[in-house]
Amino acid sequence: MSYRDIRRTLRRLGVIATGLAAMLVTVVVPGTSAQTAPGCRVDYSVPSQWPGGFTADVRVTNLGDPVNGWRVGWTFPSGQQVQHAWNATVTSSGAQVTAVNASYNANIATGGSVSFGFNGSWSGGNISPAAFTLNGVTCTGRVVDEPPPTAPKAVVAAMQPGWNLGNTLDAIPDETAWGNPLTTRELLRHVRSEGYKSIRLPITWTNHHGPGPGYTIDPVWLGRVRDIVNWSLEEGLYVMINLHHDSWQWINTYPTDRANVLARYNALWSQIATTFRDHSPKLVFENINEPQFAGTANDEENYRALHELNAEFHRIVRSSGGGNTTRLLVLPTLHTNADQGRLDAFMDSYDQLRDTNIAATVHFYGFWPFSVNIAGYTRYNAEVEKDLVDTFDRVHTTFVSRGIPVIIGEWALLGYDRNRPGVIERGELLKFFEAVGYHARTRELTTMLWDAASFLNRPELRWRDQGLHDLIRSSWTERSGTASSDQVYLPRSGVITAKSLTLNLNGTLFQGVRHGGTDLVNGIDYTVSGSTLTLTASALTRLAGNRDYGVNTAVEARFSQGVPWRIEIISSDPPTHTASTGTTASFSIPTQFRGDQLATMEAKYADGTPAGPANWTTFKEFGHIFEPDYAAGRLILKPDFFTEVKDGPVQLTFHFWSGAQTTYRITKSGTAVTGSPR
Template sequence: MTRRLARLLPRRRRSSRPPRRLAALLLAIALLPLLPATARAADPPPPSAPAARSAVAAMQPGWNMGNTYDAIPDETSWGNPPVTRELLRKVKSQGFKSIRLPVTWGIHQGGAPGYTIDPAWMAKVRQVVDWALDEDLYVLLNMHHDSWMWVNNLATDHDAVLARYEATWTQIAAEFRDRPSKLVLESINEPTFSGTSGDEENYRLLAELNRAFHRIVRESGGRNADRLLVLPTLYTNSEQGRLDALAAELTELRDPMVATTIHFYGWWPFSVNIAGYTRFDATSEQDLTAQFDRVYNTFVARGIPVVVGEYALLAYDHNRPGIIERGEQRKYFEFLGNYARERRLTTMLWDAGQFLNRTTLQWRDPELFAQIRSSWTTRSGTASSDLVFLPKSEAITSRTLTLNPNGTDFQGLRHGTRTLVKGRDYTVSGNQLTLTAGGLTTLAGDRAYGVNATLEARFSRGVPWRIDVITSDTPVLSNATGDTGGLTIPTRFRGDMLATMESRYDDGSNAGPADWTPFQQWDTSFTAYTPDSIKLTSAFLDSLKDGSRVTLTFHFWSGAEVAYHVTRTGTTVTGTPA
């Protein structure tokens, strides 16, 4: 992943792109129509060999051993325990056919001219590769955070960077030249370059690196002579210009044992919860299908296999629940898995420890992983929401959700071991599922704040859709005093959950670091991880005009909205209910 996201996971790196690639640039890329491609292959690239296509297909699905051998300075530095063979066995047992092994080499190298890789580090990498191969897993081995640590200086320090890159890959190629063909090599992770004149120079530099990688590996002999090699687009993204530039490279190489790779983390505003994009909606779907369609049309339709070398959601992390609502996560992964299958893309889940607990070897959210695993082979039914709120201060009335069968047939509802009765507990009209007042009254029980009951909507295939029945009332926020270092707002959530925060000055203009939208970014401007408070960050408070009053509107998943005033005077900040 890219360095622009490092702030999303305190004390843990998930990234590799320089921080100057700011959120505003990402949003501009996401929101604006794509510009015409400037780099196009004069001739279409030749199709890859059947062996290359079958190997990439056999790698589906894949799993990333993230934040481990790519961690700086060592494998345990970013929160994961040392790798064990049991971990590889667990990954294999869960249905994965391949692992991607991100490795940062540069911090384990000597100086010029040899740039010798530390033998102990090479031995660690070799051991994991061999363990995985022994488990009959494909292994995609790469050069990872080197991309932003030193390779990015290729334009300004060309000869020294190229010499180091070539020396590094010469050693890697020699070390693994005799490993089975299930070992696959990737030239560079998320390539980026500093000090260039723009994309055309970036494309030229990446092509130079990829040619050097290709030459070194092929000339090293052994099984490297026809080993499958994976080449990335610039930044490993799927804008059409990036894809066309890589297609031009393939036309020049004319190597039948080459595949391509991109990364995908979803529609950016949804994946980090900014600008009010709290749901996996039509915009997010269209972004996904457009990117996968471009990759398909540029490569797969021409017989060139594609590996989505990393996918997840940018802000998904088990330590910070709530940024992306649970049901919306599930809809995203369900849709992604299905569309990747339709477009014949091999996907590799980016897991930096937020999905699989590598200490206990248990999934942190088994229900979410079940959704991901199911998407590899079939579709699952979902619904417009997985949350049904019943205001505690009001009489219980019926509630309606829209079912999204996704080609399945709705089979009914269960509560634990009890099958709910159609006509009494719920009704179905077309795709409208209505939970009756009587059925909800039984499920709500004593109507304590929070989740009173969890239902399963079952479909003819795939995994059930979870529906939480929740008793809530409008949250209550209290007075608060702090400074620009942070403000903690005492909050009684009363069963509800925060969705997002809107922020405006008294004149109606947007307030906050993301001044292009009134809806600020979770974690950057605010958090809500504790059961008794909402916190405003120093980044948000520092961005406010001195002497200004800001009206915050907190939007909750029940639909409730609560207004709150924040005033900054010098470094002092006060908050009061509106």
Template structure:
């Protein structure tokens, strides 16, 4: 996990690609059909350029079996009567609608799990339909059809990250506080419904010096052990170079040869160690690539292209299962910005490899994702940021037959704890995230550094969150504008209206526990407006103690119910306080209310504190409520960017809509806070 974005623009020419991955009986010796045993092969046919009356194409023949092929002839039927005008790396002839490609002298042998490619320029009239049936050495490619990259990536949905473990930068996988990985953990991850596991691995602390950069055998064996456990559970598992990206790979602009040598040495060893694993092992070139000290984004894109190219060549050249293994290549910073997508698409076009996958990461619209700049709600801006990103990934890759994995997703506020974003707003984000990723055929892998799935109890720390995420894999759920309905204790109870987000569902009723509430008496519904009657709120609020008095669930025709908290509250009370820049807390009687965000301004109206481009400060990094202790803490990070002896006006915004003003002054390390 690492979140950076930058802007540049590249352009990719139109690519029309169609892959036919099929199986055939292979033979040893040109033109002689196999007598008894046959082995599978894959044929990938792609149109690399097309114009009026003409086109170019590339064909890759993959030997997926255990025996070498010595001499080959590939034949196919033209669906639209195309002709071949000129070929390279093969002799291609056409007779009527039948085409045959024969090996050149230098590429007659296809090693076990090896690949040979050839290309040609052709002509067409009326249509240029791609062939879908091939025969190798006279044996029709018809049996044991191998899945395409897109089919395999679709089978990986949904995915989960085993984060902050083998990717820790210490000497042991437990150095960041998570337990050692066990077979039982992976068994339980499988039981949650996941089809794939991303296994981030940081190699830096486990490699020897130049020039060999030998990986510690015990560490490599440990990675292989975990991979083996995942494969035994029939999970796809994706292994990468993780925090190496910012430990040493990012120095490539100033040490291109040194970084490339180390990178190549690692992938040479890893590829050799895993080449005999099955096809559900997937390899990812590098996590969140970034560079320091470059001349600009153009150089960074070129360096990433070199890394991806070297990775692909090393893995493919190692043979066996690596010849057609899925290889995952990231954009710069794993960004979904169009310029970075275009640059990676250019690389894909150059590689012309049907078993490549693109990857990006997504942690949502940044102000919402960390709760800064007033980004407290899952609103139209947050939604558009998400849809724009997924649309770009779909249009650039998926629509052209290249699958995309969102290798990490979540909210950046989770870096501290999952309470940075209010629960209902958080649930709406993940509901929409899963739905829209599904519509764009993106495979998603939840980032989990140990804060979501308990790795010893095998339970979810926030079951409601996971229920929403899991539901989004297959369907939509109804939600609402809020999950909080406030009634002031100091005033008589009145009816409250809540706007439902039906999301294509139908509202079916309101329930408290196992009791269905009565429409007309307890609530009314008009379109998307749900109104709770004053009588219902009065009855369920009981003695009207501060806080949540009752929990209701709105049920819809599909998906998970939407929780509605009936909360009794009054205006919070703040008190004067003194403290230091390292320890300052405002005594707060919350009286049932909940803090949403905080503004900070100097008396002249300018913004105070970190992120001074906005008056709204970052939740938890600069301020944090403690409802149990009855305090609102201001952090040392906040005071580090506050002027001495300049009064700061704080405005606290609560989820009920209440706003309170408070004043602080810092003098050296001493801090004074007052209500007036």
């Protein structure tokens, strides 16, 4: 998947100059509960030192599963002694030192950190400790390589959650062609530290092999793939590799070019299988991304073609020896779609292969109209929820209930793209992501987030939307409460009245509303009646401040678990437009948004019928057909809109999130377009 179409060496720090000793030691240890690939990093530094004394800071970052109760141990190499400690109980026996958690910091979540410090004495030297232990396990500088599970269901469960290195090794023609930087070990380490257990490496091989009959893979490219696989495994991640965009570049011609496609397909998988046959069983193979075929008459022919490729893939890998005889193989449904016919066809192929060490994979990008914001589906409503639940139920019933594990190899929303903000309103998007986490978890489905750089800023190693990441991460273990909206709109001037939202508790308990670090007062600032939360007029007046256009501030609805629900307090007036002229290649409507945000646009001819593309609905596709440019004060109508608009007048209705609606009339005559407000 690409939105163009629809992390062995750990970094070490030495002694810091200016006479202050500082050391970064990466340690890998299990916590007190069962873990699959535990690990942590310890930063030991001496921020101040004086004759005979020093202050030390110790920061422990947990890279593995959650730790409940910790004990850090080390040996002082030059006779130092701890005199006074904070945030831990520190004891010594000769040169051996042990720091034990305090009552309030015993838990370290995956990716979380805890810090403690102490004052100490020294004589003759103050050399930093060379190694640490955590809970009795010696620090090794890498993730503990515990034997992974071998049963397919356990392997797939251990892969949850997963992340896609999208638009990278699958980019055409090379790794950086679609705007992403070269993959680094630090990136993979960061992904693991953020709680992910597996990484899917989509790989397009088309431009990286020679001609037939050998189809020899470029050794430089294969070496690059091998490096990233090895780095990922050494960071404790499960890894899944595949043939990616090859699916539509040449594999799709299989029905009409069987001999050539099969020769190429077999040659590539033979080389890949041989290269990786002695790798850890934490490496799994997925044969084709989103398989599709051209030149067929019906789906029965498509299913037959896919089974033949599945059988060849299975034969090649299993016969290549080494770990491949038992390696987990992942097979897709046709188009990696989860309609029942596709699932049933998978079962037929699975039964014929007679190998239980196989997992199924499908992709999920949500209910299509909501996923791209078309046909008026601006909200995560009951219909969108039903599509999610029905899809996951079908997959669970058909596969999981029969012992076949399932990987949702890609999931997100098609319209979510950092380059096109606002296609899906953030609160509605949050509800979808929260629900996917819950419904997948309760149906034992492993999910692998599709990230083409819309989620993780790779050069900076930070999430573009930290709140969204927090909610996704929370959904792996618990539910979060939401509300009917994450916005409260107030008039720019005039009287402010109370505003109500419906709480979606999702099994949590409502605990209150907070503004910054201050709890609002129940009965004065807000009231709760059943599932209705009402912010009072007096509280809103205070929160709105000088009522400048746009977001004035935000409050949080807090629940008994999960991530708080952010509610923005926004001042706005109805947007206004002015007349405009342009062409079908370049036309925009001058607009004063006045603090409001666009939700969707309707287009109708004079007789009320839909105008423009998707002529089955008056509501056009956000981002593809139209988009707001808030900074420049304009609404853009894309050329794709005009390609299917007849000459003559068209009435546009703009729907805004405040509830405001505006109308605008455009007239197309050949390539000329004029427009004015109605």
